[in-house]
Amino acid sequence: MIRNFGNKLGLAWWAKIETDQPSITYWFGPFITKRSLKENMSSFIKDLSDEGSKNIKHSLIRCKKEEPLTV
Template sequence: MKKTSWDNFKEILTSLFHSFGQAWWVEIATQSPRCTYYFGPFLSSKEAHAAKTGYIEDLEQEGAQGILVNVKRRKPNNLTIFDDMGERIEPNAKPAFSGQM
């Protein structure tokens, strides 16, 4: 699918909002495994809420249980945190913007 000028502008604006900690993120915590995942960034709360269903379905298909979801403005340092091992995964990960708009 070809990106439009609006898509490009929206991607730049989302990146700018993210750099100031004003972008919206979907935070999903699971009890089993004990992990916290961050999906985003999104330009609006509405976009984040619309996307969260797909993330929840993916985690359920992987066998995650006890799923709690929050949508909030933040700037996560790590996209995946494994609480069981006290380990942080993807420390140098950069947010992916394509396919989320």
């Protein structure tokens, strides 16, 4: 609940994760702190890698994000 409130205010942390093969942008979040995002992101990236995604790049962004979370 607090994460959703932080997101509505534009204070939440998100990871923008882009992959090639397939060419997809994922948004992973929201997180209250940058630290908690970093702690949880490795498992998400591992899942993408295990599914065969190639050339995985990411950036950490503090913003307000809504659907869609996968493009």
